[in-house]
Amino acid sequence: MxxxxxxxxxxxxxxxxxxxxxxxxxxxxxxxxxxxxxxxxxxxxxxxxxxxxxxxxxxxxxxxxxxxxxxxxxxxxxxxxxxxxxxASEPQNITIYFDGGFQQNTKTAGLGYVVYFEQDGKAYRMRKNAFVEGLISNNEAEYAALHLSIRELEELNVHHATVHFKGDSQVVIRQMAGDWPAYEKELAAWANKIDKRLEKLHITPMYEHVSRKQNEEADRLATQALNGITIDGRKELQ
Structure with missing residues (x-):
């Protein structure tokens, strides 16, 4: 029974x-x-x-x-x-690697992220990047990359789920996990914006700091964006 x-x-x-x-x-x-x-x-x-x-x-x-x-x-x-x-028809077992690169002399940034997920019994990888202006630091570029990856979750119609976010920025990971305070107003604004977007989607975030080597895919995407190379791809994994 x-x-x-x-x-x-x-x-x-x-x-x-x-x-x-x-x-x-x-x-x-x-x-x-x-x-x-x-x-x-x-x-x-x-x-x-x-x-x-x-x-x-x-x-x-x-x-x-x-x-x-x-x-x-x-x-x-x-x-x-x-x-x-x-x-089974919704994206699940989602892990995101994100990274941001910043050039001080030009005040430009490259954002990159990789999304791994499963859907309908198949595994996928999405790789995307973006070139942006108007940021003031590398930490802000890292936050912008994280925020951009969450917008991707909206496009995938991810909601009411647990998502693992992995990045090599101690500042972003520790601040978003609540381990470190965000004193800089620009970073605090990004953190609040991200929290609100996640709350709206009913997403439970799990933050993990990884080494630069473990994050090399996202790092490469951010560098490519700074060099004017746009990446937007989705691949089914075997």
Missing amino acids: IWLNHGKIRSIIDGKGDRCVNIRIEWLYKAKNGAETLFHSAPLPAAQVLMLVEDVMQTGRVKNIVLTDAYDSTWTLKELKKYVQEV
Whole structure:
């Protein structure tokens, strides 16, 4: 028997809740000799939960399966299947690498970002850059690159999701993660703008500082933008 709390489940299935759902599994297992024990899983992605539940049900020794999300709402197997089918057509497992380059003598900047995501069972990579004027520092260029990548998420119709942002700027990553304060008014303005855009999309950001080598794709895109080379590409990954 799988229990259901209708109120919260309906809001999630209708797209009003968090689209990046992790679910805990609880089930009662009965051995051949009649011994019974209760199992609990860690929170797992919805698609993985569906696969595991369908697998253990085939043993014939499992009963009282309860599926619970982070909001303590319980799911039926039917609701879970519907949810997994719906989110399969939306971008998911999204990671963004971003970088900004700045030339002090010309006050020009190059912005670059790479978006990795999955959709309809396939993996993709998007690479884009932009040349901009009017910024005053390399840190501001880094913020502008991050902001531009979030505008890309809007184009992809990403919402109610967790997105991993990776960059080699300690300043931007630490300030956006809340570890460091943003004293400069220009940087604080960018941070506020980014927070508001993410909030509007109901995106939960996960910020990670990486080395320049790990961020070389985005760095190359930013340099190419400064050199007048525009990149705008999308590729399916094998």
